[in-house]
Amino acid sequence: MKSQSKKVEKIQSMFVACQDAEARFLIRSLAGKLRIGLAEQSVLQALALACAMTPPNQEYPPKELNRSKLMSSDSFKAEYENLALILKTAYW
Structure with a gap:
C-alpha cells in the first residue's frame, strides 16, 4: 500500500469517528485554516x-x-x- 493511500485511509477513519464539531476541526487542521x-x-x-x-x-x-x-x-x-x-x- 502506498504512503498516500495509508494517509487517506487514516484520515477517513478519523473523519468517521468524529462527533459534533470535531469533523470541522479535523478538516480545518488538515487544511491549515484554524485561524490561530x-x-x-x-x-x-x-x-x-x-x-x-x-x-x-x-x-x-x-x-x-x-x-x-x-x-x-x-x-x-x-x-x-x-x-x-x-x-x-x-x-x-
Whole structure:
C-alpha cells in the first residue's frame, strides 16, 4: 500500500469517528485554516519578553529574575524588540 493511500485511509477513519464539531476541526487542521495565527504571535511575544527579562547563564536558583530592573527602559525595550525579531525570524 502506498504512503498516500495509508494517509487517506487514516484520515477517513478519523473523519468517521468524529462527533459534533470535531469533523470541522479535523478538516480545518488538515487544511491549515484554524485561524490561530494571532495566538502564535502572542506566544512569540511572551517568549521574547521572558528571554529579555531573564538573565542568561545563572546558577540555580538565580539571584536575579528580572533583568529589566538592571537596565534603562530604552535599552531593555531595544533588547526585547531584538529578541522578538530573532524569534519571529526563526519561527517563520
